[in-house]
Amino acid sequence: xxxxxxxxxxxxxxxxxxxxxxxxxxxxxxxxxxxxxxxxxxxxxxxxxxxxxxxxxxxxxxxxxxxxxxxxxxxxxxxxxxxxxxxxxxxxxxxxxxxxxxxxxxxxxxxxxxxxxxxxxxxxxxxxxxxxxxxxxxxxxxxxxxxxxxxxxxxxxxxxxxx
Amino acid sequence: xxxxxxxxxxxxxxxxxxxxxxxxxxxxxxxxxxxxxxxxxxxxxxxxxxxxxxxxxxxxxxxxxxxx
Numbered sequence: 001x002x003x004x005x006x007x008x009x010x011x012x013x014x015x016x017x018x019x020x021x022x023x024x025x026x027x028x029x030x031x032x033x034x035x036x037x038x039x040x041x042x043x044x045x046x047x048x049x050x051x052x053x054x055x056x057x058x059x060x061x062x063x064x065x066x067x068x069x070x071x072x073x074x075x076x077x078x079x080x081x082x083x084x085x086x087x088x089x090x091x092x093x094x095x096x097x098x099x100x101x102x103x104x105x106x107x108x109x110x111x112x113x114x115x116x117x118x119x120x121x122x123x124x125x126x127x128x129x130x131x132x133x134x135x136x137x138x139x140x141x142x143x144x145x146x147x148x149x150x151x152x153x154x155x156x157x158x159x160x161x162x163x
Numbered sequence: 164x165x166x167x168x169x170x171x172x173x174x175x176x177x178x179x180x181x182x183x184x185x186x187x188x189x190x191x192x193x194x195x196x197x198x199x200x201x202x203x204x205x206x207x208x209x210x211x212x213x214x215x216x217x218x219x220x221x222x223x224x225x226x227x228x229x230x231x
Contacts (some may be wrong), residue, residue, distance in 0.1 A: 029189075036188040039203055098199055099195040 018085075038099060046092035053087035054080060064129065074132045079125070082137065090144075094152050105152060113151020117144050165224040168197045171215045186210040 029035050061076055098105055124140035172182060177199045179197070183190045186207065195201035196211070203211065207217075 032189055033183065033187055034189045034191070036192050037207060038189065038192040038201055041201065078201055096191075100191040102194055102198045 042095045043092050043098060044123040046088050046095055049091045050084055053091075054084045062126070069129060071129070074134070075128075075132075078134055079128075079137065090148060094148065097152060107150035109151045111151075114145045116147035116151075120144050120147065164202050165199060165226060166196065167224070168193070171217070171222065174206065175215060177214075182211070182214060185214045208226055 026035065029039065057080055061071065064071060120143045121142045122139050128136035130135045168182075172179070179190050179193045185194045187210070188207065191203070197204050208219050208223055213221045215222060
């Protein structure tokens with residue numbers, strides 16, 4: 001039996017890093033009374049939506065299987081894990097930004113951003129499947145982040161600190 | 164659900180930060196409630212109303228849906 005050391009480091013290192021980030025984030029939020037009902041509302045919503053995204057990813061994989069494309073277990077599980085965790089985090093951030101700003105999001109920018117995001121995911125998923133190298137999916141992260149942050153951060157006209 | 168939080172804050176000269184401290188939530192929560200993006204729980208709505216020495220009905224305006 002051959003053990004993939006780097007795989008184990010990535011897998012469990014990711015869990016430890018994620019838990020530490022989550023713990024420090026909560027500590028910081030607690031100082032600003034951030035662990036309130038809005039916080040739980042946002043992250044429960046984000047988890048709920050991330051299951052829809054994961055369901056969509058499952059259907060994409062089943063469709064690919066019906067087209068006769070062979071997929072390795074590690075690749076499928078890796079992409080599903082990434083899809084679920086990343087969508088959970090990204091949706092949570094979007095909801096937090098939206099809730100924290102009095103200005104509403106701009107629909108046109110949201111549409112463009114989501115179009116770029118979905119196109120990028122599809123293109124890099126196809127490339128990673130055709131090349132049987134899931135690392136190509138990582139290339140989709142920069143365009144996705146740019147698309148999300150330019151589209152989903154509302155314009156702030158005035159500071160809300162004043163009366 | 165609409166509310167009069169901004170109006171009452173201006174009247175009482177209370178900032179969002181001060182109100183959030185009084186009711187024990189983050190300033191982001193006050194922003195979200197004030198802009199109508201988030202409906203608070205009954206407990207939080209009561210605490211916010213109490214901060215203005217008002218009743219819940221005086222601060223929050225319930226609007227029935229048109230279909231009903």
